[in-house]
Amino acid sequence: MPETTTTAPPSTTTTGASIHLQGVTKQYPGQARPAVDAIDLRIEAGEILVLVGPSGCGKTTTLKMINRLIEPTSGRIVLDGEDVTTQDADALRRRIGYVIQAGGLFPHLTVAANVGLVPKMLGRDHGWDKQRIAARTDELLELVGLDPAVYRGRYPRELSGGQQQRVGVARALAADPPVLLMDEPFGAVDPITRHRLQNELLAIQEELGKTIVMVTHDFDEAVKLGDRIAILDTGARIVQLGTPEEILTAPAEDFVVDFVGKGAALKTLTLVSVGDALAGLAADGTTTADGDGPDPALPVLPARATLHEALDVMLAAGQPAVVVTGPRDAVVGTLTLEAVMSFLTRPAAARADAPAGHGAPAGDGAP
Ligand SMILES: Nc1ncnc2c1ncn2[C@@H]1O[C@H](COP(=O)(O)OP(=O)(O)O)[C@@H](O)[C@H]1O
Ligand SMILES: [Mg+2]
Numbered sequence: 001m002p003e004t005t006t007t008a009p010p011s012t013t014t015t016g017a018s019i020h021l022q023g024v025t026k027q028y029p030g031q032a033r034p035a036v037d038a039i040d041l042r043i044e045a046g047e048i049l050v051l052v053g054p055s056g057c058g059k060t061t062t063l064k065m066i067n068r069l070i071e072p073t074s075g076r077i078v079l080d081g082e083d084v085t086t087q088d089a090d091a092l093r094r095r096i097g098y099v100i101q102a103g104g105l106f107p108h109l110t111v112a113a114n115v116g117l118v119p120k121m122l123g124r125d126h127g128w129d130k131q132r133i134a135a136r137t138d139e140l141l142e143l144v145g146l147d148p149a150v151y152r153g154r155y156p157r158e159l160s161g162g163q164q165q166r167v168g169v170a171r172a173l174a175a176d177p178p179v180l181l182m183d184e185p186f187g188a189v190d191p192i193t194r195h196r197l198q199n200e201l202l203a204i205q206e207e208l209g210k211t212i213v214m215v216t217h218d219f220d221e222a223v224k225l226g227d228r229i230a231i232l233d234t235g236a237r238i239v240q241l242g243t244p245e246e247i248l249t250a251p252a253e254d255f256v257v258d259f260v261g262k263g264a265a266l267k268t269l270t271l272v273s274v275g276d277a278l279a280g281l282a283a284d285g286t287t288t289a290d291g292d293g294p295d296p297a298l299p300v301l302p303a304r305a306t307l308h309e310a311l312d313v314m315l316a317a318g319q320p321a322v323v324v325t326g327p328r329d330a331v332v333g334t335l336t337l338e339a340v341m342s343f344l345t346r347p348a349a350a351r352a353d354a355p356a357g358h359g360a361p362a363g364d365g366a367p
Helices: 059-066 089-094 111-115 117-122 130-143 161-173 191-208 219-225 244-249 254-260 264-271 274-283 307-317 337-345 348-353
Strands: 019-026 036-043 048-052 074-079 096-100 179-183 211-215 228-233 237-242 300-302 321-325 331-336
Touching (some): 036 074, 036 237, 130 161, 161 179, 161 191, 228 254, 237 244, 264 307, 264 337, 307 337
Parallel strands (some): 048 211, 096 179, 179 211
Antiparallel strands (some): 019 074
């Protein structure tokens, strides 16, 4: 590996903008009731907000009204403090990246042409000459984990589903928008690829700090990715809006209990990363270091993977532990099945003591 070719971080990083939906309604012609009925929702700059809810409840309609791919019937959309409800829709969409299932790539365009689409449309007037577009395309392919030299000339059909999805994310980020909208982006890939893409999205978000609004029907995905989750019912009625911890530990209505489903305890494993779990165990004085280095037979997970994934890979591999790696694949430690189980049976207050990524509140503290 040539060690001198370090990738510069994206040169022009715009961070997230807040989004405020004020009484936004969509009444489709010929429908008895509005698909989205006066939704009020404030999405903070730099957060990942996940919309979940049953099929047909208005998730996609809500999302597409943010960039006005669907025009609201009434209400206001405020982006970064600016009313964009009647702003030129093309100009608005340049400030908002959009990712759909399977990437939504154009099959007759190469990977590079797909990624460079928006900068090319913006053109020289906005400073996008051929050279800058090519450089930006390579930078983004690196960011999403695709070697530009290998992939820039390929066509979508020559990529796996996961790779197509990565290109879709790169394309959405091309003009460095402050906001990303993602509609069931990882719905079409297998579970292992999905976990990998989720981890990559979290890594990218750590670097870029965009405002991300994501739709999913996978509640575990919502818990893993969301800083906050909005649970929607018919007409995009917000049944509950809160952090994953709040929703798992204090569901607002029977509807939420049903939606979260059985096994809420098991789902709490999705709240804690294996890296945080190791750090928590070290703080407890439970050592995880093993002198001879990790057993090569053990499965390996990155530190940001969840305890839920750890349990999954241990069961799949028939091994009682996973090796946890950090930056540049350096081994951080070994997490045992026993340790994962101890996390599951700890009271919620003790779990909150671990430095969990979602900033769980500390326990009430018994009297
Ligand atoms: N173009 C359309 N014309 C008429 N009705 C629509 C249209 N798009 C969606 N709907 C209806 O609006 C409701 C919400 O749809 P949608 O936002 O796609 O839901 P979700 O993404 O939550 O599954 C559904 O009842 C759907 O049938
Ligand atoms: Mg939908």
